[in-house]
Amino acid sequence: MASETKGNWWIWKVFWILLFITAFEVALGMIKPPFLVDTIFLGTKLLNHIFIILTIIKAAYIILEFMHLGHEKKSLKWTVLLPAMVLVPYLLFIILSEGVHSYLMI
Amino acid sequence: MDEALIKDHKPAWKGGDLPYKASYGKLMMWFFLITDTLTFSAFLASYGFSRFKYQDSWPVPEDVFTHFPFLHGDHPLLFVALMTFILIMSSVTMVLAVNYGHKMQKNKVILWLVLTIIGGSMFLGSQAWEWGHFIHGDKGAVVTNGSSSYKIKDSLFVNSNLAHVFKDGHMYSIDNLSEGNHHDSAHSDDIDFDNFISAFASEKDLNLRLSDKTILDHDVAVEYLKERGLRTIKGADLYENEYGHTLFGDYFFFITGFHGFHVFSGVVLLIILLVNVIKDTYARRGHYEMVEKIGLYWHFVDLVWVFVFTFFYLV
Numbered sequence: 001m002a003s004e005t006k007g008n009w010w011i012w013k014v015f016w017i018l019l020f021i022t023a024f025e026v027a028l029g030m031i032k033p034p035f036l037v038d039t040i041f042l043g044t045k046l047l048n049h050i051f052i053i054l055t056i057i058k059a060a061y062i063i064l065e066f067m068h069l070g071h072e073k074k075s076l077k078w079t080v081l082l083p084a085m086v087l088v089p090y091l092l093f094i095i096l097s098e099g100v101h102s103y104l105m106i
Numbered sequence: 107m108d109e110a111l112i113k114d115h116k117p118a119w120k121g122g123d124l125p126y127k128a129s130y131g132k133l134m135m136w137f138f139l140i141t142d143t144l145t146f147s148a149f150l151a152s153y154g155f156s157r158f159k160y161q162d163s164w165p166v167p168e169d170v171f172t173h174f175p176f177l178h179g180d181h182p183l184l185f186v187a188l189m190t191f192i193l194i195m196s197s198v199t200m201v202l203a204v205n206y207g208h209k210m211q212k213n214k215v216i217l218w219l220v221l222t223i224i225g226g227s228m229f230l231g232s233q234a235w236e237w238g239h240f241i242h243g244d245k246g247a248v249v250t251n252g253s254s255s256y257k258i259k260d261s262l263f264v265n266s267n268l269a270h271v272f273k274d275g276h277m278y279s280i281d282n283l284s285e286g287n288h289h290d291s292a293h294s295d296d297i298d299f300d301n302f303i304s305a306f307a308s309e310k311d312l313n314l315r316l317s318d319k320t321i322l323d324h325d326v327a328v329e330y331l332k333e334r335g336l337r338t339i340k341g342a343d344l345y346e347n348e349y350g351h352t353l354f355g356d357y358f359f360f361i362t363g364f365h366g367f368h369v370f371s372g373v374v375l376l377i378i379l380l381v382n383v384i385k386d387t388y389a390r391r392g393h394y395e396m397v398e399k400i401g402l403y404w405h406f407v408d409l410v411w412v413f414v415f416t417f418f419y420l421v
Contacts, residue, residue: 026183026184083143
């Protein structure tokens with residue numbers, strides 16, 4: 001295993017990345033830069049898109065590094081990732097567009 | 107991982123072909139986590155549905171989660187940021203435990219497992235505090251008529267129409283307006299509410315913010331309270347909450363509760379794991395793969411929190 005010879009430094013690297021992203025998110029949430037709040041894109045604020053992208057980056061680091069999936073065999077990697085990568089966006093697309101639709105119906 | 111594979115290796119027809127190069131136990135943990143991912147995705151998607159559908163009466167998260175233990179004033183996001191930090195930290199200690207498990211260093215595994223258990227317990231304590239605060243309430247609100255109702259099967263659910271008291275652009279606690287009549291119950295009676303209106307009327311710098319976020323000037327607000335005000339409300343339960351739409355409270359309890367249950371289960375698993383490490387169960391087995399399997403679960407709990415944090419507190 002590569003990680004066994006690598007020691008522990010990579011763990012702390014991922015930790016600092018996760019901590020930095022979280023601190024950045026909290027700072028953005030407190031400051032709320034006006035142009036990010038006022039710009040609406042795909043039905044929600046630009047700021048929310050930034051939060052979601054940062055969240056997915058954090059999730060990727062947790063899954064690929066902490067859960068070690070990035071270093072598993074390719075077949076296992078895709079067995080785990082594909083169901084979520086296909087089904088979750090599909091579910092969100094259906095459910096959220098229905099949510100907007102039923103808002104307009106009330 | 108490799109140690110476990112070599113130990114448990116069997117011929118191809120007994121599952122020895124190893125297409126995934128991972129042991130049975132680890133694969134099953136991954137498959138469980140896939141199903142759990144889809145469960146949490148469904149919860150968060152339905153939260154998103156309700157939030158889009160009732161966007162007019164949905165609360166702004168930073169009006170709701172503003173408190174920090176032992177600190178006065180409003181500190182939106184600070185406490186959940188701390189909770190996130192605690193959980194990320196406990197994920198790091200878990201990876202370290204897994205790492206030393208590979209190297210069969212029993213004492214280091216024990217050290218990092220104990221720290222992970224402490225981190226998990228701290229997170230659970232923080233969540234209990236957060237729930238307590240959410241249930242007891244903060245600034246309170248006025249319930250006005252014009253409440254909407256919706257029907258699911260044969261049950262009628264009522265969504266209270268709320269108005270919040272504002273002063274200088276900040277939410278103002280209704281406790282300041284109902285001094286002398288504190289109640290244990292969340293609902294005060296009619297006489298109290300008349301007193302509340304006159305207290306509101308006597309403070310000229312108070313405004314009222316309706317659930318669709320429009321702000322009424324003082325004189326208009328007094329008229330609005332007299333005409334449409336029903337009672338004050340403080341805190342939250344499954345039927346009603348002071349923050350906004352009823353479903354907001356319900357989803358908060360359900361999703362953070364389900365996640366908290368996962369954390370609790372994780373802490374229990376970690377304690378069992380720790381006992382087994384101390385008893386040399388894994389040293390005798392020849393590998394510490396169980397640390398890795400429980401570790402996968404623990405990281406997953408952290409992963410879910412990353413999403414709950416974003417969709418409940420940030421967005």
